Every structure is written in C-alpha cells, then in structure tokens.
Amino acid sequence: MKERSIYCLNNIAKVGTDRFRAGYTLADTADHAAGILVRSADMKEMTFSSELRAIARAGAGVNNIPLERCAEEGIVVFNTPGANANSVKELVLCGLLLASRGIVNGCAWVKANAADENIAKTVEKAKKAFAGNELMGKTLGVIGLGAIGVLVANAAVALGMKVYGYDPYLSVRSAWNLSPLVIHADKADEVYAVSDYVTIHVPATADTKGMIGADAIAKMKNGAKVLNFARDVLVDEKAMAEALESGKISCYVSDFPNPLSANLEKAVVLPHLGASTEEAEDNCAVMAVDELQDYLDNGNITHSVNYPDLNAGKCVTGARVAILHRNVPNILSQITTFFGQNGLNIENMANKSKAAYAYTLLDLSSPMPKDTVEKLKAIEGVLRVRRIEG
Secondary structure (H helix, E strand, O other): OOOEEEEEOOOOOHHHHOOOOOOEEEEOOOOOOOEEEEOOOOOOOOOOOOOOOEEEEOOOOOOOOOHHHHHHOOOEEEOOOOOOHHHHHHHHHHHHHHHHOOHHHHHHHHHHOOOOOOHHHHHHHHHHHHOOOOOOOOEEEEEOOOHHHHHHHHHHHHOOOEEEEEOOOOOHHHHHHOOOOOEEOOOHHHHHHHOOEEEEOOOOOOOOOOOEOHHHHHOOOOOEEEEEOOOHHHEOHHHHHHHHHHOOEEEEEEOOOOOOHHHOOOEEEOOOOOOOOHHHHHHHHHHHHHHHHHHHHHOOEOOEOOOOOEOOOOOOOOOEEEEEEEOOOOHHHHHHHHHHHOOOOEEEEEEEEEOOEEEEEEEEOOOOOHHHHHHHHOOOOEEEEEEEOO
C-alpha cells in the first residue's frame, strides 16, 4: 500500500500513533504530510500543503480548525466524539458535589488554620459554614443529550436525582442509551424552571453562544446552580456575575478559567480538566488515528465535521476513486457521465451530502489512469479527486 507521512501538531498518545500500519511515518513538518493530528493547537492561520488530505482532531471541539477553508481545499476534518465522554462525565459529577457542599472553602479553611494546635476541636464549630446539601432528591437539568450529556443524566439518576433532559436533535443512539427515568423536555425553558442544578453539554455554535444568559437565568429557580463543562462561550459570564451577586444563582462551576470567571464570587473554576485524563487522551488518539488511516487507505469517512460520513468498506481492488465536491444540482450526473465517456465502468457507487458539500466513492472495474484525474477535476464544483490504491 502507499507510503504516507503524518504530522503531529500536538503531542499525540503513542497508543494511538502505534496503530498506523507499516508504511506510515511521523514527519517533522507538515510540508508533505498526507494527514495532520492535532489537539488544541490553533490552525486558523496555517497554510496547508496541496498534499494534505485530512486533519484529525484528537478531541471533540474543532473551533481551532478553519473548517470552511478546509472543505474548500478538499481537506476532510475529523473529530473524536465520545472518546473523552467518560472523563468529562466524572468531572461533571465532581462539579455537582463541589456546587452542593462547601468543599473548596472548607479545604481553604483547613489550610488557613493548619497551624492551629486545636484544629480538631475548632473545626467542629467552623464546619457549619461548609455543610451544604445532598444531591439525592434534587433535580438536575441536562441541556444537550449527546455522548457526555447521556452519561451525566444516567449517572445522576443512579445518584437518586430527578433528571430532566433537553435536546431537539436527540440521536437514535443517545435515545437508546438514555435511562427511561430521564424526563425529556420539549423546551429548554421547562428544564430551567424545575432544576436545582443545570448542566450544559452542547457544541459551541453561533446559535448556542451565550445561551445561558440573562433571559435563561431569569427562568431558573432562585438559588439554582449552573455547571459548564462544555465550552466557555456558552455562558454569558457578565450575566452570570450579576446573577451570583444578586443570589439568583447560588453557585457557578466552570472548567474554563478567564480573567472574569477566575474572579467571580461564589464560582468554582477548574483549570480545564474535563478531558485531561490519561484514558481520555489515549481514547482520542486511537479514534483519531483510526479515522485518519481509514480515510487515507480506503476513502471511508467517519466522524467528519465538514464532509458527510460514508463507508464503502476496505479497498482491495486498487480501482477506487474518492471525489469531494459541492452539493449542487447535476454534479453527480456529470461525474457518472464522465466515467462512461472515458470508458471506465462503475461497479459500485455511494454518495452522501452534508450542507454545502458532498462526497462520492466509486469502485471501478479497472484502475483510473492518472491523466484522467485532472480531467475529472475540471468539472465545476469538484474540489478534490483521489485514486485509492488498495
């Protein structure tokens, strides 16, 4: 099979990179790399080589990657949804406990009074200020029931909480995995009105930015607690600061420190630990490598964020062609007509679209000549053509 080089823009767990087959090498630069593996490095100002075929993000968020530009250049971008879900879920559960009990302030009190020879007696009077409440019997509202949200909701049910969930785009897989005890709300407002705790697990988009703002907070119970382990921009933290000061929100737990959140009264701010476990990093690396290698070797797309997913199985013939193109009328018929006019018989074909872009995989009776590739690319709307060598 074809030899390829891969560039790691961040440190990627060895358990992942070891999964590359013989013939793959890790390059020192991205100049001639067929693929890039990345975690959090900012790629928005990078110039991409014409040899770059794909970028795999070892994690879920892709706001560090120029998705539209990649799509236009025929570069498929992958992420690894669910690979770090358990790690984040466990920290959310920790966040619930931090919001419920005076753990942080209590620990600070112990440190401040460490020199007190009578601390064992003194603490008996002081601990009343850190007592807090139990989670059992309280109501948790989960906004977003993807891989992480479902795990959080199910775990909260196991803790004895009453759980409401809201997700207008609930997938079939999430629905199957969700506990039947989770009450599915039709609107986010329903969740805000009944919840003692609200936790958000949605992607950062133009529609979700600032979704927990003054309006949403006003609809919450007095004294509610809000948890944000998804993305910092989902919460309007100026509105949150006002709500904390007034007592409308009694505690805000965030995994995203910034100059405002780090100084908020009645806030517990963690140093972005959600997916920072050894297990999560390993899982993300393995999934990212598998996605990247399957695309480069077989043309299959799994978990792409800028092109549709499409799987035609393992390429064994050396006569597979992958075409990234715009999702516009008549382009598919132009492509199939082109193959017929050039005497190339199509044995199998699959096509999927996603918003403005589409992907077509074809298995031919015989390999496609190299000079034919350039002619196919001349069709208006075709962005990239690859001959897959099995």
